[in-house]
Amino acid sequence: MTNREQEILTLLKTNPMISQNALADALHITRSSVAVHITNLMKKGYILGKGYILKSERYVCVIGGSNVDIQGSPRDTLIPRDSNIGDVKISLGGVGRNIAENLQRLGVETSLISVVGDDAYGQKILEESRLIGLNMMDTLVLHGAMSSVYLCILDDRKDMALAVSSMDIYDSMTVNFIKSKRHVIENAALCILDTNVPADVLEYVLSTFRSTPFFLDPVSTGKSKKVADLIGRFHTIKPNRLEAEILSGVAIQNDGDLQRAADVFHEKGVAQVFISLGRDGVFCSTPDGHEHIKAPDVAIVNATGAGDAFMAALALGYLRDMDAFQSARLGSAAAAIALAHENTINPTMSADNLFNKAKELGLC
Structure with a gap:
């Protein structure tokens, strides 16, 4: 200087x-x-x-989706192909945005690079972020465009039964746009990517910023295919079972298969693998060992935000120099906090509450 x-x-x-x-x-x-x-x-x-x-201070850059979530849940057993009596609510969502908000609530300075329209939903996303201190100044705001929408139907156990997403707006996130954000990405302590981002942008970011550690949330089986040939450029990945099968080519039926899938990722260069298994917990693996961490027994109010909270806790663990297994336990505690609230993001999420929850559940 x-x-x-x-x-x-x-x-x-x-x-x-x-x-x-x-x-x-x-x-x-x-x-x-x-x-x-x-x-x-x-x-x-x-x-x-x-x-x-x-x-x-050190900060995390998140590049990914910001959208409005419309969530419906039945009051009784979900009946397919029928009109179910239930409840509908609208909230803010998007994998990248959810991870970023959780990080901000955990006390981590976070910069979110996303795309929103200049409609009422887009303005709401920007305003809510401002209120919690989440930096969205590098997000692209498209005039005359509609912000993306995610429509989700839960079953009677509060798990996702099906979902529909309208996210064409992310095609407007171009390589030239991302080039203008170089300073944000290369100075971050780590960068989290979700696959709502266009494939050419993902490839550019992963190929250009070789000194930045990248974490991946694959989002869905379909979108995860965007990074199939780039998986070795990630430091950390958090697929679910189906996404891990697609990205590794290994059919997963048991813990042995989980390890074989993780070994494929390690051989390509991935340092930390966390395969989320829903109610069965998470399979955590590094080149030096692995562990299947069972999910804590907690009441589920809403399951949609657990994975995003888990990823935010993984990032916090990395920033605090925790090993992969400590980070996985911290992630399990974060998921438990998320599961306990009707909102996708539990407003009580904080670093103090996270570590207290980990102790309460015997995770640390």
Whole structure:
């Protein structure tokens, strides 16, 4: 960092809303010179995004989906091909956004790169993020576009019975757009990707930022195919059983099959594998060992956000230098917190509550 850049940073810390003209007057230089220094500070990662948001600590970058969730649940046994009496609620969702919100609630500075429309849903996503301190300043806002919608039907056990997603808006996340976010990605302590992101963008990010650790949430069996040839570029992956079968080519029937699938991933370069098994817990594997961690016995109010909470806890564990097995237990505690609330994201999620829950459940 140059002396002039340090002077500008000092002024920005005192007044983050200061204009470039005011900076120029204070330093007795031209406004155009200030603009050049600001650009350089952004490239070096000292300023994150628009509005002079300064880098104050390690942060996580999440690139993925932000959408509105419409969720229906029956009051009795779900009857297919019939109109079921039940309840419908609308909330904010998207795998990337959910992970990012959980991280922010866990006290981790988080920057979310996504795409939303300028409709009421998109404005709601941006406003709610602002209220919890989640940085979405680098999210693409498309004028005249409708934000993505995820429609989910739960069964009488509160597990997903089926879902429909309308997410064409993510095709607008182009490689050129992501190139403009280079400073956000390469300065992150880690970057979490979900496969709502277009395939060419995923390939560009994974090929370009080789020094950034990447975590993967495959999202679904169909979308996971986007990363089948790129899986070795991830540090950590969290597929479910079906996604793991597709990505590894191994049919999974038992723990031996789980290990064979994990070995395929390790041979390609993946350091940590977490295969989520729903009510059967999670299979955790590294090149040095593996463990099947059973799911804690907790009452399920809503199962839709458990995986997103699990991934956020994995990221927290990585930032705190926990090993994979410690992180998996922390993830199980986060999933338990998520399962206990009707919202996709439990508003009581915090680092203190997470570690207390892990102790309560005997996970640490």
